[in-house]
Amino acid sequence: MDADLLYQIALTLVPQIGPVQARHLATHFETARAIFHASGNTLKRIDGIGEARAAAIKSFRDFAQAEKEIAFIEQFRIIPLFITYPAYPKRLLNCYDCPVLLYFKGNADLNATRIISVIGTRSHSEYGRLITEKLIADLTHPGVLVISGLAHGIDAIAHKAALKNGLPTVGVLAHGLSQVYPSQHTSLAREIVKEGGGLLTEFMSPAMPDRHQFPARNRIVAGLSDATIVVETGVKGGSMITAELANGYNRDVFAIPGKVTDPKSAGCNYLIRNHKASLLTDAAGLKESMNWDDALVPAGKNNKQKQLFIELSREERLLVDLLQEKESMHIDEINQRSGLSNSTVAAAILNMELQNIIFAHPGKTYSLQ
Secondary structure, eight states: OOTTHHHHHHHTTSTTOOHHHHHHHHHHSSSHHHHHHSOHHHHHTSTTTHHHHHHHHHHOOOHHHHHHHHHHHHHHTOEEEETTSTTSOGGGGGSTTOOSEEEEEEOOOTTOSEEEEEEOOSSOOHHHHHHHHHHHHHTOOTTEEEEEOOOTTHHHHHHHHHHHTTOOEEEEOSSOTTSOSSGGGHHHHHHHHHTTOEEEESSOTTOOOOTTHHHHHHHHHHHTOSEEEEOSOOSSSHHHHHHHHHHHTTOEEEEOOOOTTOGGGHHHHHHHHTTSSEEOOSHHHHHHHHTOOSOOOOTTOOOOOOOOOSOOOHHHHHHHHHHTTSSOEEHHHHHHHHOSOHHHHHHHHHHHHHTTSEEEETTTEEEEO
């Protein structure tokens, strides 16, 4: 267990320190321990902290609560994922309000090649069940991870369909890992973990399900995925919140259309009509939109080197080196991994597109020609 874990957990307990401020602190200091040992003057000069938050950090004393959480983590083999860890979900790093610390039970790869979230109403129709099951069955492929919220309805159907088709699936929770909500899904949660998936949350183990925690959970569902698929939903509710969040994170959003008279499809139809989601009818359409028709290349097998006889700038060479690692790469990953500004990346990509070095695919992904 990381010796810094006590301070990582403590950071999430400090009053007035939310995910955004915690991230500023975590990236400013080498360790979480250093945050609590820094002077008040040093802390208050950090972006977004100020005098009041610096004082809250310096006066924090409730390390006993963090120690209890460590005991729970060790007893139940929970994996803590601090924002600076290599195993932390890379897609979440592109979300400004991502959790600074996650708790994970399971073996799924949270940085899988292709991640989809499938969400929808708790009171689904038979149409919703059938379309969800068929969609996931037709997406079956090594490297695909299915995300949902372990709720009644479409969420549970998505998890079960993934299990049936041999796909890992992760349930993102709005509470701690000491329980499963709803309790009727306890056996489903166990099967998800047993079959190579997992349960993920930002909440400490004693945290009970609370109304305000579900939108926080939904931002993880949205940010963790390449594409969010809304199957059935009314015009209000958690699925609509998740779709809005996914749009805000520059993720692809898809919605299954339904009858204009069906209230269960009113939210999906609204998203499509207002250009907040692309119309989706089957897995083939998703693969085409996301440029997922190519075969996935197992890790370590993509050793193809492209020889380029064109003089490139330093920034362009950096992007070429990145794109040689994969058959294709999403713009968010390029921005995050390159360390360049978004405008510099955009300019370099455009220049290389004009020179036929880089090819742009649907779904904001790029590959070398």
